[in-house]
Amino acid sequence: MFERTTRQLRLTDEGRLYLQHCRQALQSLDDARAALSAEKKEIRGKIRVSATSDFGRxxxxxxxxxxxxxxxxxxxxxxxxxxxxxxxADDVDLVIRFGVPPDSSLIARPLAANRRVLCAAPxxxxxxxxxxxxxxLGDFDHIVAGQTGWSSEWRLQCGEESLLFKVPLxxxxxxxxxxxARQWAIDGHGIVLKSIWDVSADLAAGRLSRVMPDWHSTEAPVHALYPxxxxxxxxxRALLDFLRERFEKASREIVDADRHA
Known part of the structure; x- marks a missing residue:
């Protein structure tokens, strides 16, 4: 199960497979306990949530x-x-992501609308x-966040007009x-394309300013994902209900801030 050297101890491939099955077995026990708690309508226990770094923080x-x-x-x-x-494998109850991954084994529940906007430090x-x-845009400095490819192709639209800008990597x-990427933008290193959810507080505080506010990317709604x-x-279930409530309130605040910008 383990490979031991004088400096480190690590799992073999068989050990990693065994660990994954152990995690699944423990999750099944946890689900069974949760089902018993559900009969009493108890909302308690550890809840594991995965999110992107900026949105999560x-x-x-x-x-x-x-x-x-x-x-x-x-x-x-x-x-x-x-x-x-x-x-x-990561024993996660809920994953919060922008857009829906191409994985049919996941249930995706939409939580809120989302758009990516261009912004930079004043x-x-x-x-x-x-x-x-x-x-x-080619005359300015750029900051790219994410996997090279889609993240460096900024598909922008304004009304009926659309344009693809390929960032010179x-x-x-x-x-x-x-x-x-967000911090680089705040520090004044260039223009970045970010989810409005990631930068709304920075825009409100004046740490960042919208660039070409009439232009934004296509929608990539926020989803909660689970097997x-x-x-x-x-x-x-309680967290899903809470997040829908919180997203609805925050969405109204973002819309109001855009109207008064």
Whole structure:
């Protein structure tokens, strides 16, 4: 099961397979206990949630604090990664992501609308100027967050007009961590395309400014994802209801902020 050297101890392939089955067995026991609790309508226990790094830190983390204030017997575990976690292997109850991954084994529940917007630090725009049309973006510095490919192709639309801007990667700052990309933008290193959920607080506080506010990416709604085979414990159902409520309230606040911008 283990490979031992003088410096480290690591699992063999067989050990990793055995560990995965052990995790599934423990999850089945946890689901069974949750089913018994459901008869008593108890909302309690550990809930494991996966989210992207930026959204998880700046939006979901304080929301989970609100949720556990409402349900003090629930203990959160927040796993942050910009890649899609494997729900079974990582023992995750709920994954929050923008868009829906091409995985038919997952149930996807829409939580809120979402769009990606261009933004940059006010200091950067004062120094470099502000583009008024996507055709001018090539004259500016760029920050790319995510997997190279889709993340470097900014598909922008304004009414009936649409345009594809391909970021010149040889001169762009790149990272697979959305929080790093956001911080680079705040620090004045260029223009970034980010989910409105990731940057709404920065826009409200003046740390970032919208660039070409009439232009944005196509919708990639926020979804909650979970396996079809997994029993939804009362705590998970309660969190889904709470998130729908919280997203609805926050969506209204974002719309109001856009109207007064």
């Amino acid at each position: 700046h939006v979901l983390r304080p929301w989970l604090d609100e949720f556990t204030t409402r349900y003090p017997q629930v203990v959160p575990a927040l796993l942050l990664s910009d890649s899609l976690s494997h729900l079974i 200091s950067y725009l004062k120094r470099k100027g502000t583009p008024t049309h996507p055709a001018q 040889e001169a762009a700052r790149e990272t697979n961590d959305g929080a790093v 079809q085979s997994r029993y939804l414990a009362p705590r998970v």
